Amino acid sequence: MAYPKTSAKGTMGVTVGLLVLFVLGASLSCDARKLIITGLSSKETTASDVSVLQINHQESEGEVKASEEVVRIGNVCTMCEEFVTEALEYLKENKTQTEIIDILHNTCSRLLTFEEQCISLVDYYAPLFFLEIGLVQPGDFCESVNLCSQRVIVSLPLSKGKCEICHQAVAEVLLKLKDPETQLDIIEMLLKACTAVESRVKKCKTMVFEYGPLIFANAEQYLETTDMCTAIHACDSPSADSHQALPIEKKSLLSVL
Template identity: 40%
Template sequence: MGVIKFGILFFFCFLLEPTCDASNPIPSVHDNQVCELCDKYLTLAIDYLQNEDNQNAFVEALHMTCSQIPPLQKQADRYTQRFFTQVSLLKPHHICKSLNLCQPPLHSQGNCDACHDTVSQLLPKLKDPQTKLKIIRLLLKECKSLNNYQDKCKKMVFEYGPLMLADLENFLEKKDVCSILGVCPTHSFYVLPAALADS
């Protein structure tokens, strides 16, 4: 009977897994320990359910219970086979991550701050027309190395260079590049200082 309870509990957890909201991780001081324990115990549970003797005991207990309601006996065989097939496909770490028990490693706050400082210093320079001109000149200089495509390259730089610089400036103002690059955690919000956003 304990096998049935364990199987039902495990199956219930498996069904709940997709409904978890990954955007709201469970905060924990010991995230790594929780993740490791989740992996360990799910691996044990999956191994237990994949053991042939345990599967036979599970099926036997299910048959005894379902024999009292004959239409359920055939369904029990079909669903039991599906259940064990699904169990064999389970990946413990994936389930633990889906349940928000495994958090990505915390990024160094110093690196995150340095990234935001760099973006803050880069934006005013990118807004400066002299800087834009220098970038266009550098791109044109690099076009010379393309031999046969030099003219096409220069045409593209003149046509798209200013647009790309404007898009880059807009992107840096509106997006948290440091989170996108993985330097900062994705849940941190960075607001561009008003002085930079208005300049």
């Protein structure tokens, strides 16, 4: 999947805009300091003039801080877009898609009487999933999660690279998977998806209720025993971030069923 050039142009536009804001804020700050020094040296500055100049100085400092905050946000935004691009490139590879489908088929083989229906669902929805993934734009995604908004509060130091951000994202996903409310939301979503199976709606819902909890448990174990960040090339190698990397162990998503 080729990514549109608008993303690069958007990044360039943001960079230029940030530079303009920074220079403007700095120049206002310098002008305020010069006015204060000139007024003091001539001894003609009144108390009210000094107050006005101090207010202008504070406003200019505020603009400089705002521009610096935008620069920090821009860096996080760019990092997010690079990380998402890497992940999408990984998911669009035929080899990756085949591996994912194989894992799902292997999972279906463990569902006993529902194996045939499960395989049918995988074969029907997997291509649709990869098609939707192919339409995702890194810039739009990062904006949707508020990492490319000028109002976002950046809590990550700039020294943290996409590898560490990836590990933090995986940790967040694990927390969500362990959250009963999140599990309930996913179950409800799967039940709604069963309506698309037409004549097999009842069997589909039975599978959701019977195997949903097992899927959650094994999804957690899969993320805990697989270094996903290395797999999607967010991290160069396990040793490069060994103090943060998750244990690496090849294991099927539902291998413990």
